[in-house]
Amino acid sequence: MIQAFGLxxxxxxxxxxxxxxxxxxxRAGHVTALxxxxxxGKTTALRLMLExxxxxxLAHFRGRPLHRIAHPSREIxxxxxxxxxxxxxxxRGHLRMLCAAAGVPVRRADEVLEVVGLVSLRDERLGTLSRGVDRRLGLACALLADPHTLILDNPADRLSVREGRWLHGVLRAHAGQGGTVLLATCDxxxxxxxxxxxxxxxxxxxxADQDARDFAxxxxxxxxxxxxxxxARLAALLTKDARTxxxxxxxxxxGxxxxxxxxxxCADIGDLAHRNGILVHQLADEIGDMGPTTTAPGTVDATEVRNVPPTVATGADRNPLRADAERNTLQAGADVGAPQSAADIGASQDDAAHGPTRDGTDRGLENQAVDPGNQPAGQRAAAEAPTADSRDASSGPLLPSPHPTLPPPISVRSAPSPLRPLRYELRRAxxxxxxxxxxxxxxxxxAVMAVVLARxxxxxxxxxxxxxxxxxPLPPAALGAGLLGALAFGDEFRHPALAADRGTVPRRLGLLAAKLLVSGITAxxxxxxxVGCDAEVLYLVYGRELAEVPAEWLSLGVSWVGLVVGCAWAGxxxxGVFRSTTAGLAAVVAVPVLVVPLVHKVLEGSEVRSAAGFPLRLREVLLAQWPFGGERYLVGTARVIAQPVGGALALSLTALLCAYLLTAVRGRVR
Incomplete structure (x- = not known):
């Protein structure tokens, strides 16, 4: 069940x-409409509940606030x-990616596709889906981890009658299995x-907080x-007949x-129109959005003809809320869905505290675990009713705060990392x-540029x-690797599928490590x-002379791989720091354009000491530790870093990594 206090x-x-x-x-096992x-304020209330x-x-889901639930997607x-x-x-690819994020088997994607009836459309692109199919896919995403609670904001918006009926049937079936369903609607x-x-x-x-039958x-x-x-003539005749x-x-x-x-x-109106020779084009029973103002007891004649603008009188455009609350205050207590006294408030809350939840636990015990005191919520509400006397009695069964202080603050929390980050990143990429x-x-x-340069x-x-x-400033391969690296986080912020229900894209180290690993292997x-394609094209066009392997292929290869992988990681x-693909690619280009000249100036300005002979001294120091000649790789790495581009790239990577870690720690502290 869901309990919201003082949102x-x-x-x-x-x-x-x-x-x-x-x-x-x-309550669990029921569908509740907001x-x-x-x-x-419907959407704002839902967003406050979801932090x-x-x-x-404060919002409790089966007795726990959201930030204390280990895996929120499996609960909500x-x-x-x-x-x-x-x-x-x-x-299908979107659902399989979310399966890795939720830590559920990949076969669950096909199961929910069958539930929502999208098996035949599993290969369709998300950008081509109609409104009805998009709503079905959204419901499939919500059901993916088999949660106990469903929270939906206007799920039947712009759906056809048939699609809306199907959607409500699915929600009713979920509640029938013991789940909790909370949906916001304006209808x-x-x-x-x-x-x-x-x-x-x-x-x-x-x-108002009413049972659906009382509401209707x-x-x-x-x-x-x-x-x-x-x-106008028929309205006058109806008024006269009603008074008679x-x-x-x-x-x-x-209008x-x-x-x-x-x-x-319909029968009475049709008979009256026929007797008076009035032509009728339509005569149909409907359910009105609002009934007329309730007449006080003892009134004999409540017939009234009102001329109102169409924008006020049409069903969907009327605002029934405040006028209806005022009308309910005129009715007897039995006709109003909200309790009218402190005892009624306590009784209604006590009734809500009974009945089994989906996992079989007693709701009354669950409420006691949630509330700070040992007294049930309903009895405590009745005991503290004098603190809420200033409220309108028609405002429904509110839960008074046991303390005069403000409710606890709600802070926005970052989404958790995918439970299977590497699998998630592979499916995303x-x-x-x-x-x-x-x-x-x-x-x-x-390949084209290599041929032109050779010519x-x-x-x-x-x-x-x-x-x-x-x-x-950079070769095409380095720019391409930087773009792929920037897309790794840029797509997360542009299309935040991972954190649709929890806010900003997570900055957890597990997800970062997965993105760095996948982008590094790709680079x-x-x-x-x-290099292989360029060599092959040069051999085909100009012969073997331009396709020969350089003598220092090892150090050159290390430098080349380090440059491309470093650009990918920089992206x-x-x-991840600037939340934009463009900013990620700009940071890659800024390394040779801005950072390299800065490193040049720093190195040229220091002439007091020289690092000449560093490779030889490093070889002498590490020779005993690398008996199989492995010191060559370390020396090659040192040479790569000692180069201006290598040093600038290492400096940029260090700065970006520190900035990323700083933002991640700051997000956790808040």
């Missing part, structure tokens, strides 16, 4: 907070807005038809929709030729064709094999294949 968002400049002291309960018009937004309050399935996936990724009819309990928000405050009885009333070219027969009928003239009649039937297209473009550009001449053979003219393969770290 309050931070004030917005001169405006009141979007959510102000909202408390409610969503109802409100646009701007009522996606700063504010105050979330659908907020569109499915945040790369548009070029397939439906009162959807809330009454789908939910077991309806919680109504208006301007950020809770105005007090806030949704049947009406008759009438279309006739003689709307002393019946309570309300006629709403909604044009349409009437909405409350308190009558290979799930779209960007990496393959980038590698193919690098090979083609490098022009005056280019050393090592640079010729790398297709690296002196006029360019190594790209460096080797690029990964910079994109």
């Amino acid at each position: 309050t968002s931070h004030p917005r400049k001169e405006l009141p907070p979007a959510v102000d002291d909202v408390s409610f309960e969503a 109802l409100g018009a646009a701007g009522a 996606l937004q700063r504010g105050r309050g 399935g979330v659908l907020l807005g569109e499915v945040p996936g790369h548009p070029a990724r397939t439906v 009162p009819k959807e809330a009454a038809r789908t939910a077991d309990r309806v919680i109504t928000l208006d301007h950020g405050r809770l105005v 009885r007090t806030r949704l009333r049947p009406r008759v929709a009438v279309r006739t070219p003689h709307a 027969t002393r019946r309570s009928v309300e006629v709403v003239q909604e 044009g030729n349409r009437l909405s009649v409350y308190g009558s039937s 290979t799930g779209v064709g960007t990496g393959f297209l980038t590698a193919a473009a690098v090979l083609v550009v490098s 022009v001449g005056h280019t050393p053979q090592p640079r010729l094999l790398a297709a690296w003219p002196r006029e360019l 190594l393969a790209l460096a080797v294949v690029t 990964v770290l910079a994109a």
